[in-house]
Amino acid sequence: MLKTNELFAKLLSYVDGNRLYNEVENLWRRELPQTSTAHLEAAEYALELLHEAGLENAELISFPADGKTVYQDKCMPLAWDATIGKLTIQKSPLSFAEPVIADYQRHPFHLVKGSVAIPEGKRLVKIITETQMFAGEETDGALVVCAANTVPRAAILKTALDLGAIGLISDYYAQSCRVQAPEAIGWINGCTEAMNWHVIEGDRPFVCFSVTAGVGERLRQAAELGELTAWLECDGRRYRGSSPGITALIPGRKKKEFWLMAHLYEPLSDDNSTGVVAAIEMVRNIKKLIADGDLPELEFSLRLVFAAEMYGFAAFAEHFGGNLREQAIGAINLDSLMAGNPKQRLHVYAAAPGTPFFGNALLEMFLDQWKDKDAFPVAKFMENGWYGDDTMLTDRTVGLPTAWFIGHEKMYWHNSALTMQVIDREIFARICAGIGTWIAALVTLNKANLAQIVRQAAAYGLSHLAREYRNILQKKLSADEAVEQLLYRLQRDCERLEDFRNVAAEPEIERQIGVLQAAAQKYLV
Template sequence: MTPYQKHFNYAQNHFNPKKLKHYIENIYASDHYPDFKGFHKTAHWVADELAKYNIKTRVIEFPADGKTTYGDWIMPKAWDAISAKLIEPKTNETVADYSKIPANLVMGSSSTPKGGITKELIYASSPEEFSKINVKDKLVLTKFMPNAYKKSLIERGGCGFIFHGTLRHDQYESVRWVNSWSDEPDQWQFTEKDTPCPGISLSPKQVDQFIKRFEEGEKIILNLEINTKTYDGTLPVVEAFIQGQTDQEIFMTGHLYEQGANDNCSGCASMMEIARMFSKNKPKRGIRILFTSEIYGTIPYCYENLETLQNCIAGINIDSTAEVSYGSNKMQLYQNPLTNPSFVNILFDEITFASGEAKIFTQKNFVLDDNLVTDPQINIPCLFVGGCSQTWHTHIDTMDIIDWELFNLTTICCAAWVSFAVNGEEKEALALNKSLDFYLSNWNDSTHQNKNPKCQPFIDDFTNEVKHNYQASINNLHPIHESSYKKPSENGPTRKYFGVPSFSQIPIEKRKENNIGMWSGNCYLPLFLADGTRSIDRIAAYMELGFDYDYDTTHTYLNKLYEFNYLESPI
């Protein structure tokens, strides 16, 4: 029996599907109506539930005042939803109702006057048309995301937006959950600088039905009543800790506070079950678990706890585990990037083979989530499990869509990964090293095929650095490698902000012009390499060698970030 099979069997034998179901049902009960009062309720429930197993927990609160910054991220303004309803008085038909479909209410939406407003609905077919029509005392219907036009609407006397969010063609009857109400469409949550504006999300089918009636010459009157509250509050995260026999730790993270059962109740339910499984017997390494608010909780948590996190040798971001991803129709595993090489990807691959169900899983390139801890400033190599599912951010992401067989299997695989990482010793290290040798032999040959003369001088340095860091990560389990490797050192750019950036400090016009934006891997990965010891030439070469990002494009991008005050150094 291989060490991979051993740890898979352990996880399978200790897994309790009834507990997993209990966890997801309770998280969903409060998070399905996402607002800050609900966030606190969820956080305290998670902490109290884990405490039943003698797991050390604490709820940590960060400012949610719309102005406090961590790195360059502006914390959201606390927001609570009481009710929201859109009715057509002519027929008394309810068009949208927060109590039945929480996704109908845009997260961050402002209130209407008490008792609601009864106004004419008009249609803006495009942003250009919106800028020309008279919106005073009107509700405006759109098929485009209206974030960028809220300020204009309110300044011109408009009353609110009714629209359908971005959806696929096969989601015609789905309501998109819109959790981004920033005035800048490439930013995210509502902050103090953003424009308060009522917002209602409908399905494309509902919007098209209104448009058809406009085309027939009908005048449409709607009554909209929204009761919400925006205030200076706090954003809670939950830290759980299982003490190990050594100072080393494994890090697990996943985010709460979204309206869907799969995204994102499932990932946190998986983490709770894994925590329960390891709560009885003291593992070799500690397990530190963060139930967070996506990005907005993780950045401040890491900033405030950076010294503690230095003991974490590997991490897993368990995002959503109960539905396959759209497109691949598989459970997606987003790789820890070569900017911080580690055994974490290879280990999960081997666990899936040990499960006998490897065909259900697929590896994808790095994308940003709470795996942001792989950033060398934080330095926890981290795999990301999950991704955008069939029902992602829609009102049909309910308990009814849970694929229980997949949910159970993915949780067991994650638990096996944790078991291997927390209790791994010499046998586990040797098994990983064998797997690594196979991977590196293929990767090394492929990398040396690069013919770009600008990259040629850096190929050996890059492959040696990657190999050394992989081997060092295995040595964290048990020392089996000796290395005389010495990292090249030269003057190069360093970063001016902590953590992955939102790029909010760059004017929106410049972000658009230079294709710089939140979530983009090609914007983050070069920064992960910018530690002051690598020249821009070296970073650009490593990006092409490791990620197929064009050398010259990366070079230009880094100089732009220096211009925008995100990097500093003698460039």
């Protein structure tokens, strides 16, 4: 088997940056309309890429998009389609260089997903500011232009609808890059009346628009100066449809699986067209390494899972049984990978401790080998993991410990500046090779080299205990609190060693657990 640096170099040599770039662009352009029709086209393209990569058992599974089916505690969205969403200034105390301030056909982000048709096809509407709405201005039938720092979500939408408005205009997601990309339009996700990300059954109708930061500011100024009206056109419709998910399996010697998860349907080039393409590329190249004799056969099976962010993954978890602990060893979520977004830095989250995962030990070893190296620079490693929408399946009730590599601190997020121009072929190729190196080591780990790996994992456990003890001293905890905190740290590392039994019943596991327990006892004396 190749050493880590050799494995990385080999995987990198397999990556064709130009092909990946084209595949990302093809997927992104299919997702851009943000409609259910577009979602199906994107899913079918992902399925085509899997088949081209030799994964003939790849399949499309349709989950309901009916606004009422619940997986775990997540209500599936209603399906939605639109072709028209337009707002044209009719009367204003200030001039607008372009009176058509929003047009779905000019850019799909102008119309917020979930917006519904105007019965008469076209309607003259009054535009008022959020400040005017709260000051008592007549809101019946009006559009409310939000303050620049108001997130277009439940608090403002519900209030506006309660007061008789028909919808919102927002420039919130354009603010972060208004200097670097003044023409950027925010992609608004989660504009609903509750905590759900998507419109569900029973939600009231609305029509909402997203505009540039400059247009948003001009609208607020004009509305404060005098009467501001616009012609509104929209043919959006909500309906009961389906949300496609894609999965494929590469069998290993063991039936237990490692999942590569990447969400579809977010219409941004690096969030997350890159994740889907990267997952397929990693699996393609791991298969090639095995075929060339540079890797042993898969010890664990590999499963790719592509679906709607959070909601689709919840649906897949229930599709495969609900609690996945006996079926899978762990997962990685490939969301918002490093791919060239300006100022972006790589943050790596280990799987949170809710479900033990021996892969976390391999992850620490892998990252330490690349510390301070330009080939795969990691800005921050969170050994404690994170519980959130990208890693929710780590919860013990589901039992799928999920790691996450994300390009954080980026300049562009959730707006139309996220085009193919932010994708750097070399950076994207390196992230595919880097993450692929860790996955390859994880899914081919076998009894032959397990004892040595377990000893290394225990050494990390000893360092964790020492660090925890230093933290306890610095915090000046009470004796009871100190004991509780140290024992919890011991429990986490012992459970991680125990999880290596998924590979084989290696006696070294029990011996090294004893080493950790003895070390903890010395701190407790």
